[in-house]
Every structure is written in structure tokens, then in C-alpha cells.
Amino acid sequence: MPSPVPGHRGPGPSPGEVRHHRTAGRRGPTARRRAARTGQYLALLGYLVFLAFPLLWLVSTAFKPPRELASLHPGWIPDHPTLDNFRQAFDEQPLLRSAGNSLIASLAAAVITVAIATPMAYVMARHHRSALSRAATGWIVVSQAFPFVLVIIPLFLVLKEVRLIDSLSGLIMVYVVWSLPFALWMLAGYARAVPRELEEAAAVDGAGRLRVLVSVTMPLLTPGIVATALFAFITAWNEFFFALVLLKSPRKQTMPIILTHFIGTEGVADLGPLAAASLLATLPSLVLFALIQRRITSGTLAGAVKH
């Protein structure tokens, strides 16, 4: 116990000490918060660099002449940038036609997948405790475990029976079926996040079932629908194996198939044109994502319901 000091008003600290103590107390956590935030930003930056590296390297490679591609000390910036790789890629392969085929297949697959998955996902979300819903969820999980090679031959025979081999329609059908389980699962999660109370409030205000779905539920589901469509699009855009097996006519081949034409035996590749064509193949996905990423925002429901 310290001895009393003259002028001291009791055992507690003086007002000055209290002020000092409070500021110090505030400054401590603030400094820690700043350090944590800086750490977060650094980690995020590292993650961004990690993610962006392959894309940036692809861009760099696409503009390098052959001799620079085989350099022992490759640099980021080409010493003699060239468009020859792009010219060669366009000269050798029907890139535009294959990109068009990929675009048709991917857009159609995305639209149809979302059109089928949205109502199904809503029903699953609203009745997620029913046995049927649980069984459907189980089926979705199991279906994701089937390897391509297990289904490809039966699928091929079925499509052949209905004359859909070597047609984009058949390929789109396969993409829809292949994407549907995961899309359903994804959308059901979004649908479950839409509070029932909002729908009930709209119903109390006199809105009918359809009006509730159109005016209340759908706008809130939009980010989920966009994200699911994007998933279906990118899955179809990048898909190789089904397209390889199901499409025979050169006129119908998609982008991933055309890209393999730059690759020879034992993995030997015509690296420059392959990089150029690959860069072009990544652009639609990037552009699409850039255009609609703002639609995929969380927080649209913030404050909608007071729990």
C-alpha cells in the first residue's frame, strides 16, 4: 500500500493520470488494429500476386519471340515485343469460330442452368427439412463424385441415339446436366439467406404469391443467380473432355479443343502461339466477370429484417 501523498485526493488516480491512462489505453488498441490491418493488406497483396502471376506471365509470353521464350533468364517485359504469336495462332487455327462456338455453348448452358436451378433451389430452400429435400441434397453431393470417364461412354451412346452427337445442342445439354447439381446447391444457399419474414410482410401487405416471388424474392436472389450463371458459364467455357469426345466436325470445335492443337507428343508445345491463343481464351471470362461482379455483392439484405 503506498503512503498518501500531499494533495492527493484518495487512493484513485488523479484526473490527469486518468486522461493519460485513457489515451494510452486507446492508442494501444489503435496501434494494434493498424498493425493488424497492415498485415491483412500485405497478406491480401501477396494473395493477389499469387493469383495474378500466371495471368501476367501468360501476357508476357504471348508477346515474346521464340528466342526469348527459350531464354535462361526470362524477363517480364519482352525485349522485342511481337504480335507474331497472335498472327500465327490466327493463321493456323480457327480461333474466332471456336470462340464463337464456346460462347454459344457457355451462354446457353449458363442461361438454361439458372432457369432450371432457380425455382428448384427456392423449393429446396423453403422445404429444406423435408425428406425429399434431404434426398435431393444427398444426390447432389454424390453426383459430384462421378468421374468423367465413368459416364462418357453411356452418355455418348445415349446422345447418339437421339442424334445429338457432333452438335452444340448435345454439348449444351451435357453442360447443363453437369453443372445443375452444383448450381442447385449454390443457389439453395442463397435462397435460404432470403428471410421468410420479408415474404410474409409482403403477403400481409396484400401481395399475392407470384407478386411476392417477383417483387421480393427474385431481387434478393439476383446476386446468387448472377454468381451461379457465372459459375455455369466458366465451367462450360473451360470444359475440354466432353467437347473433345462429343464434337467431331472441325466447324463445331470449341476453344479448349483448338488450344490443344498447339500441343504435340510428350507435351511439346508451340509455346508462343499457345500463349497468345490462351490469352484470347481467358478474355471473355475476365470481361464477363468485370461486367457483372458488382452484381455479386453481399449486404443487399443488410438491415432488411430486425431480429
Add this chain to the structure above:
Amino acid sequence: MRRRTLLAASATGALLSGCAPERRRGTGGRITLRFQSLAWQQESVVANKQLVGEWNAAHPDIRVEYVQGSWDGVHDQLLTSFEGGEAPDIIHDATDDLADFAYGGYLADLTDLLPRRLKDEIPPRTWQTATFDGGVHGVPFLQEPRVLIANRTLLERARVRIPTAERPWSWAEFEDAAEELTRDGTYGVAWPLKEPVSATLNLSLSTGGKVFHRGTDGKVTVRFDAADQRVPRVIHDQLGGDRTAARTTLGMGGSDTLPGFFGGKYAMVPLGFSYRQQVVQQAPKGFAWTVLPSPAGPGGDQRQGVSPQTLSIAADSPYQREAARFIDFFLRPPHMVRLARGDWMLPTGRTALRDPALRTRRHGWATGTSLAGQLRPAPAQTVRGYPEWKDKVATPALQEYYSGAIGMGELRERLVDDGNLVLARYQR
């Protein structure tokens, strides 16, 4: 992957029967044959398309449709097409990929379909590469030996004897030369060993190595005796013993070694003959390089295994005779030369091999053509179960051996004991 696909195919094939292919006969009796080509280098694609165009111009009643395939995933794609009865009429592939298709009855036996001219043009030992179960299931038309692509400046500086096809290095001389060339941060050799099995097996023919031995009952067993061990031991010692080979290339493919080769890190790289195209395209200006024959075994034995590229006809094709006529046209000697030059490979035909364009010293063509007589069927390609043996047993075992993780004893044990268990399943 292949085996899994094959299992899936046989399982579903048993349950589902494919339908007979539709006859693609057009109006006026004109027919269309589908030819799936795996040509991928620009000159090669051009040569293929030109020949198809020439055929179509001369044969309006038998039209050939050129379909561009790719080596990537071709086995699975063909297998599915065969199962579904939708295979191309004329199929471009390689002999090491044909065994499953041939034994599965997917490919036509060409014995009675091919003209005498073509049969006589290709040596009997080359026909062996595409002979399965007594039937010829493909026409081997392009092949590539493994050669040493070497930095000429470093060779001259080290004053080692430059080997020729007539006087190749023995394996011991090759080891000595690699030692001479290893100096100032340069390794004598870079072995790209991402896919170690085919290089090891095919080069081992020169020392009498076979690995696969067929008994009188027709069954194949794996052995790994002294003759089989010579080449792997050389590679292992260069990597881990005298350090004349760069260990960094253990996981590399052939193309990955080229930057180091151009940069003077490696003096020699054992590569397939067609890699010369990449060297020509990518080498820095003024870079001096040369093509040397692979080292020879006892008595100058330069034999090595190859898996030639082939043209086959689908068993389901309703136009096998017409397809055989097209193949005969496609592989006439001057055409074979065009195809070989396009792919930077060697033709299998005797007449084509004599063509002056393939005898030039430029870019090492002459070295390659002088090796043509020494090329033999790769030891493994007629062995059922080889793909599984390669993927599950040989590749990991050889990679561990070359990296120094296991010794020769354990390598032998795994290749033989585990290998024979795998092969036995295919030979019941």
C-alpha cells in the same frame, strides 16, 4: 487414366451395344472418309492438308474429310468413338497406343488390304511395331530416334572426339565425354526425366536390355538383368555419382531443358529427333549446335526402340478398301518425305529415306537417317498392361532410383516383382 477408361468402356460396352455406323454414301455413289490427323506443327499440318486436297482432286468419288485431332486425350477420345461406333475411318496414332485398340478388335487387320508396294516399302522390323496378335493394325510411317543434341562450341573446347553414326561413342566414352564437358558451371549432360520409362527402355536396347521377355506360351514377364541395368546405372551415376548431369532436370520434359542448353548450362541433351525444330526456332543467333548419335552398346550396337506414328483403319468402317487406297496414296515415297520434313522426323519407307532432302547434314538430318537401320520396335509396346506397369510401377521406381532415394536392388525388386503382378492380371 487409360486403364480406368478402358474399364469403364468394357463395363458399359458389355451393357450397351453400339450401333452400326451410318454409311456416309452421298448422292451419285460418292463416299466420304473421315481422316483424323494428329499433325500439329505448322509445316506438318500444311503437308497433311495438301495431300488430302490432292487426293480429293484426283478422286472425286472418294472424298476424304480432314479432321484435326490432338495428341492430348486422343486415347480416350478414340476409345469413346470406337465404343459408340463413331470412329474416324482413318486414324492417326502411335504404335505404343495401339495395343489396347488392336486387342479390343477396334482396328481393322490391314494384312489383306494394303498393296504389295507399300508392304515392301517398309522394313519387316518396322511392321512388327504395329503387329498385334498376328494382325497388322497400323501402317508405321514416321519415327524418331533419340539423339544427343550438343553444344558444338563446348565440344570443340573440351577437345573430345566427336562421335559419328559410323563411330559412335560407347557408353563408357559418353561418360568420359560428359566428365570432360563438366566445368565452369556447365554440366556435361541434362537428362530430361519427367517421363523416364520410354527413354530408359528404348536406349537399353543398345546394351541388350529387353526388360520384357515373351515365353513359349506367349506370356510376358519382366526381368531386369545386367544388360537391362547398364543404361539406368549410367544415368544414375551421372546424376548422383560424378555429378556430370544436372539434377535439376530430373522433373523436366525435353522442352524444359532447352533454355539451359542455349544458356550453356548443359553441353548435351538426349532428346527425340524432332526437337531439332524447336532448337532451330528458339536458339539464340549464332548458337552452334550439332546432332550426335546416341551412345552404342557392346560391339557398336546402336539399336534403340521406337514407337512410330501410324495410320490405321477402324474395324467399323464400311469403306476399308477405299481407306486403304487413301493410305497407299498418302504414304507414297515423295509424300512420306513431305510428311517427315513437316514433322522433323524420319520416314519409315526405304525409298523416302534415300531422298536427298533427308540426307543433308544441315540440322542433323544425315545423322538421323544413318540411324534408321538401327531402329527397332520399342520393347514394351506389344505388351498388354504396359501402360499400367509404366504409370504405377516403372515411372515412380525409376524416378526414385535416379533421384538417389533407392538403390539398384530395390529398383530391380519393384520393376520385376510389382511389375509381374500387374502383367499377370492382363494375361489370365
